Amino acid sequence: MADRRQYEVMFIIDSRLDDAAIQQAVDRYVGIVTSRGGEATKVDHWGRRKFAYEIDHLNEGYYVVADLQAEPSAIAELDRVLHLADELVRHKVVRPGKH
Template identity: 55%
Template sequence: MRPYEVMVILDAGLEEDVIRATIDRATQLVTAGGGTVGRVDRWGRRRFAYEVHHRSEGYYAVVETTAEPAVMADLDRMLGLADEVVRHKVVRLPDKVAGRTLRPVLAEDAGADSNANGA
């Protein structure tokens, strides 16, 4: 399981129910694939810096998930095919950012690294 962050920009002209249903469909796809959905942060309607598909604003939502890469590939495909979605981006978060710790560095490895740098 890997941590991901998904940014979804939906058409701002949609009804609130359609926006909620689209985000729910995305989160259900993750949970059905064995992943977990963390925080769903709904930013609301925001103005674009430039027009995208002849639209000047969109509804932004950020979803934090933990899932397998295959599940996220399915989510990426689903969002790409959805007519309601203007843009989306799936980003794998580094382990440090996601609150995970990397394996501890052994003292032998740390000494070898400092010698390699000329210290």
Template identity: 45%
Template sequence: MRAFELMIILEAEVDEADVTARIDQVTQNITANSGGEVKTEDRWGKRRFAYEINHQQEGYYVVLEFVTEAREMESLQRLLQLADDVVRHKIIRLPDKEAAKRGLFGVEMPLVTAGQPKET
């Protein structure tokens, strides 16, 4: 299983019910096929764009962190590309160290900086 971060920008006109429905659809896609799991959901709300995208000035931002098999990304990409209310989306695979630090694998990894001995 790999850790991923997904940012979705929805049209600004969507209401909370539509946002919840889209997040549920994405979550179902992640969990149904490979037994993946959404670990965090962060709704940033409406934000103004730095530049116009598809003749729109603002969008509704949602960030999800999840773990799943890498082969399942294709179906998720397709789902988001075909959704009319999704303005943009970006899926990033998190490095294992970062994912462990965020606790996405169920165990939080202690932060070790250079020059400090590791605790045993």
């Protein structure tokens, strides 16, 4: 736990999912970090927003931004899971001040 760093994660979930499924996905992603000793300091639900252009035949997505404190290994596992998640349209993990 000595090497915890600050991260910001944005993910866009397929807006065709209902609100319960979206919340379940968010809880699952945040749970990956917390189960490995990390902490979600803030989770902002931006809601459904239109895309500037079509992505994977979709015109809108459900945006979530989470501020996390975790070890790099926990974020690496989160990034791996996010790459494999079928319900995600896009995601991005950054370290504030480092992007």
